[in-house]
Amino acid sequence: MRSTFSGIEISKRALFSQQVALQTTGHNIANANTIGYTRQTVNLVASDPYTAAGMNRDAVPGQIGQGVEFDSINRIRESFLDQQFRHENKDLGSWNVRKDILEKLEAITNEPSDTGNRQVIENFWKSWQVVSMEPENTTARAALKEDSLAMTESLNHTATQLSQLRNDIGENLRMKANEVNSTLSQVARLNNEIFRVEGLGNKANDLRDQRDVLVDNLSKIINVTVEDSSGGYNVKMGSTSLVTGISVDTTFDSGEAGSSGITFESAVQSGDLNSGEVYGMIYSRDNYLTSYEFQLNAMVKSLMEGEVEITMPAGSVLPRNLPEGTVMNGKTYTASEVLPDSARVLTSDQKMTVKGLNGIHQLGYTLSDPPKSGVPFFTLKDGATVATAGNITINPDILANIGNIATSSRVLTDSSNNIVKNANGNEILVKGNNAISLITAGLRDKKFDFDPSSTGIPILKNGTFDEFFRAIVGQLGVQTQEADRQSTNSSALVEQVDSRRQGVSGVSLDEEMSNMIKFQHAYSAAARIMTTYDEMLDKIINGMGTVGR
Numbered sequence: 001m002r003s004t005f006s007g008i009e010i011s012k013r014a015l016f017s018q019q020v021a022l023q024t025t026g027h028n029i030a031n032a033n034t035i036g037y038t039r040q041t042v043n044l045v046a047s048d049p050y051t052a053a054g055m056n057r058d059a060v061p062g063q064i065g066q067g068v069e070f071d072s073i074n075r076i077r078e079s080f081l082d083q084q085f086r087h088e089n090k091d092l093g094s095w096n097v098r099k100d101i102l103e104k105l106e107a108i109t110n111e112p113s114d115t116g117n118r119q120v121i122e123n124f125w126k127s128w129q130v131v132s133m134e135p136e137n138t139t140a141r142a143a144l145k146e147d148s149l150a151m152t153e154s155l156n157h158t159a160t161q162l163s164q165l166r167n168d169i170g171e172n173l174r175m176k177a178n179e180v181n182s183t184l185s186q187v188a189r190l191n192n193e194i195f196r197v198e199g200l201g202n203k204a205n206d207l208r209d210q211r212d213v214l215v216d217n218l219s220k221i222i223n224v225t226v227e228d229s230s231g232g233y234n235v236k237m238g239s240t241s242l243v244t245g246i247s248v249d250t251t252f253d254s255g256e257a258g259s260s261g262i263t264f265e266s267a268v269q270s271g272d273l274n275s276g277e278v279y280g281m282i283y284s285r286d287n288y289l290t291s292y293e294f295q296l297n298a299m300v301k302s303l304m305e306g307e308v309e310i311t312m313p314a315g316s317v318l319p320r321n322l323p324e325g326t327v328m329n330g331k332t333y334t335a336s337e338v339l340p341d342s343a344r345v346l347t348s349d350q351k352m353t354v355k356g357l358n359g360i361h362q363l364g365y366t367l368s369d370p371p372k373s374g375v376p377f378f379t380l381k382d383g384a385t386v387a388t389a390g391n392i393t394i395n396p397d398i399l400a401n402i403g404n405i406a407t408s409s410r411v412l413t414d415s416s417n418n419i420v421k422n423a424n425g426n427e428i429l430v431k432g433n434n435a436i437s438l439i440t441a442g443l444r445d446k447k448f449d450f451d452p453s454s455t456g457i458p459i460l461k462n463g464t465f466d467e468f469f470r471a472i473v474g475q476l477g478v479q480t481q482e483a484d485r486q487s488t489n490s491s492a493l494v495e496q497v498d499s500r501r502q503g504v505s506g507v508s509l510d511e512e513m514s515n516m517i518k519f520q521h522a523y524s525a526a527a528r529i530m531t532t533y534d535e536m537l538d539k540i541i542n543g544m545g546t547v548g549r
Contacts, residue, residue: 317413374405
């Protein structure tokens with residue numbers, strides 16, 4: 001038996017379906033600029049047709065259609081593009097961080113410039129040259145003291161900035177650990193919410209969008225892979241499981257009180273963490289920053305106490321006690337050994353190996369009366385035991401009295417090369433002698449072994465100070481250029497993949513406006529059909545069966 005009111009039901013279904021389609025279109029338009037939002041579509045399907053019952057066959061030929069229904073609202077998303085995006089995003093995060101840290105190192109180095117370390121080192125050598133021309137000139141000595149102090153303070157400041165950069169990286173790692181832990185907890189919570197909603201037969205589209213945004217952001221911090229299972233997203237970092245369904249399997253130690261889990265450093269060592277911002281921080285800290293600190297410290301240590309061969313000119317008179325570690329005629333001397341006067345006067349040029357500028361300075365004599373052998377030109381700050389760029393300073397005796405700068409290598413001798421003494425039995429300084437200042441000024445062109453312990457880290461094993469410093473700056477420039485190139489390439493790849501993903505999942509306002517007009521007209525047509533059926537039923541109910549009344 002046919003239904004009199006089936007037309008109204010068909011119209012009602014059409015109205016409801018087109019209304020939902022319009023609402024979804026409005027939802028898309030409203031979120032056109034929402035980060036991570038995925039375009040949604042209503043899946044309209046024909047309702048099950050009506051078959052008129054009969055004894056042996058249908059009572060009427062064919063089946064009567066029952067209109068339209070919507071069975072789901074789906075996200076338009078392509079998982080392959082998501083995987084590509086996250087794969088490229090981790091490389092972008094790593095190279096962006098490495099580029100940023102290298103640029104900070106360049107700013108600390110401040111080369112080439114007229115105010116960087118290279119310039120103050122250059123001024124230091126020039127001051128020694130000026131003193132070598134006027135060894136008794138107090139103005140030249142004062143300038144040398146100030147230029148020497150400026151050099152050590154510049155090196156100290158650079159070391160402090162490097163230390164601060166290291167601390168900043170450590171603080172950023174702690175912040176990233178908290179951010180990753182929070183993100184993992186949110187992913188697990190959303191897995192639970194999505195499972196609950198979709199367990200009732202609904203589509204948790206907006207919740208899935210929130211989860212994808214979290215995973216996208218996480219992929220820039222650490223390298224992650226995602227598997228969509230029945231229980232939700234399973235997130236891994238290499239072989240380390242981070243999230244399985246509603247549970248967080250691994251957290252990261254932030255170094256704060258009460259924190260637990262694995263450290264980023266251990267994840268790098270195991271190979272599970274090999275990309276992303278966190279990896280970029282650790283790589284930059286352990287490679288770029290550590291290397292640059294080592295280079296500066298190696299240069300300072302070589303300047304202060306690195307072994308170098310010099311030639312003391314004939315006529316020089318060695319101090320009674322040679323500096324510790326001085327090698328002469330194949331013998332290594334200690335500071336406690338006392339030379340007899342007969343061995344102190346050099347009758348010919350004498351080659352010897354000394355411990356850096358300090359060793360040379362201690363071979364000379366100060367302007368004091370009676371003359372004293374020079375003190376170490378450089379010393380370490382209180383509490384320091386190893387020479388570094390951060391703790392080198394000028395000897396306080398020199399800062400207090402510029403007469404303690406040793407420039408002369410001679411005391412008065414007679415024609416028989418015997419040391420002449422005054423009435424008080426003291427030696428007499430030859431103040432105009434400039435042998436020590438000449439040798440010191442010549443150190444800038446001497447080749448040093450910047451890695452005597454063979455660590456294999458220095459950028460230049462043997463070379464002059466100028467060559468070594470230029471090599472440091474040159475390497476930093478090349479590394480920064482490479483990081484910038486890689487960052488630009490990675491950014492282009494991420495943008496390309498994201499553009500393709502937006503082409504699939506993003507909201508097109510032109511398309512949505514077209515859909516809105518289409519669904520609006522369909523809704524209006526369905527409403528017109530409802531009106532038509534209403535008029536027909538009114539005729540049947542109120543107009544039939546009235547003949548003869």
